[in-house]
Amino acid sequence: MGKKILVVDDSATVRQQVGMALKQAGFTVVEAVDGADGVEKISGTADIAAVICDVNMPRMNGLDMVAEVKRDPKNAALPIVMLTTEGQPALIRRAKQAGAKGWIVKPFKAAQLVAAMQKLTA
Amino acid sequence: MEQEVSHNSETIDEIVRTACAELFDAYGLGLTERPPPKENEDHASDEDLAIAGVIGMTGDAIRGTLVLAGTSKPLEFTRSVGQVRDWVAELSNQLLGRIKNKLLQHGVEIYLSTPVTMAGRRLRIMSSGNYDSGQFLFETSAGGYICIWFDAELAEGLILEKVETEDEHTSEGDMLFF
Numbered sequence: 307m308g309k310k311i312l313v314v315d316d317s318a319t320v321r322q323q324v325g326m327a328l329k330q331a332g333f334t335v336v337e338a339v340d341g342a343d344g345v346e347k348i349s350g351t352a353d354i355a356a357v358i359c360d361v362n363m364p365r366m367n368g369l370d371m372v373a374e375v376k377r378d379p380k381n382a383a384l385p386i387v388m389l390t391t392e393g394q395p396a397l398i399r400r401a402k403q404a405g406a407k408g409w410i411v412k413p414f415k416a417a418q419l420v421a422a423m424q425k426l427t428a
Numbered sequence: 429m430e431q432e433v434s435h436n437s438e439t440i441d442e443i444v445r446t447a448c449a450e451l452f453d454a455y456g457l458g459l460t461e462r463p464p465p466k467e468n469e470d471h472a473s474d475e476d477l478a479i480a481g482v483i484g485m486t487g488d489a490i491r492g493t494l495v496l497a498g499t500s501k502p503l504e505f506t507r508s509v510g511q512v513r514d515w516v517a518e519l520s521n522q523l524l525g526r527i528k529n530k531l532l533q534h535g536v537e538i539y540l541s542t543p544v545t546m547a548g549r550r551l552r553i554m555s556s557g558n559y560d561s562g563q564f565l566f567e568t569s570a571g572g573y574i575c576i577w578f579d580a581e582l583a584e585g586l587i588l589e590k591v592e593t594e595d596e597h598t599s600e601g602d603m604l605f606f
Contacts, residue, residue: 398604415601
């Protein structure tokens with residue numbers, strides 16, 4: 307079984323697009339539909355190696371999710387990469403301060419995303 | 429005052445056109461702009477506008493709604509997985525995201541809502557904005573049409589000009605690691 311990546315996005319299409327790219331590269335994919343679901347999946351799923359997370363989502367946005375997840379010392383080393391339409395420098399700084407590892411502005415290139423996940427989970 | 433309105437309209441129209449072209453080019457689809465239909469005129473010769481993504485925006489300077497509507501051919505062409513109704517919502521989200529990033533270069537910040545989808549025949553909106561609200565019709569390289577409505581209210585006294593900033597601009601497709 308390949309390394310497990312959690313994909314957090316309120317768009318089913320984006321979850322499927324990202325999931326398909328990752329599965330084709332041998333990863334196992336778990337999905338969450340918003341930040342709150344993402345927090346639950348991270349605490350309730352063993353061996354998540356990395357997280358790809360949207361920013362603008364209902365219930366809990368991605369930046370709040372990163373901050374919440376990083377409050378738990380168990381998640382200190384968990385790489386979280388934001389995948390979003392946002393390109394605003396202030397939000398990128400906020401993500402970095404919250405503990406995110408990277409920021410990708412949609413649309414993503416599958417090969418680059420896969421390479422990034424392979425590097426982060428090596 | 430009229431000059432400001434005209435300048436803002438031209439600036440926003442250019443931003444929307446460019447964002448549209450870039451968005452669909454990223455998914456391999458070419459767009460050719462056509463004149464928007466007149467009142468009571470059909471948008472397309474033999475297809476009704478099928479499905480639309482609707483997404484709101486708020487901000488101190490600009491607020492309103494973006495509607496991205498398409499006939500089936502361009503939506504199917506650009507969709508790789510999932511359902512069309514979810515895909516058109518994501519396209520509207522990505523389009524408004526691009527517009528947001530371009531408005532940021534003019535010192536204007538907007539906040540996006542969660543997109544919703546609607547389906548129907550001969551979809552048309554009633555403009556409520558106070559600028560020459562943008563309606564854009566594109567014929568696509570896959571056949572069919574994409575129609576964009578950018579319906580916005582601009583704050584009084586707003587003049588859209590590019591601003592210099594120390595922050596590095598992050599573009600669509602960029603990947604940053606910390």
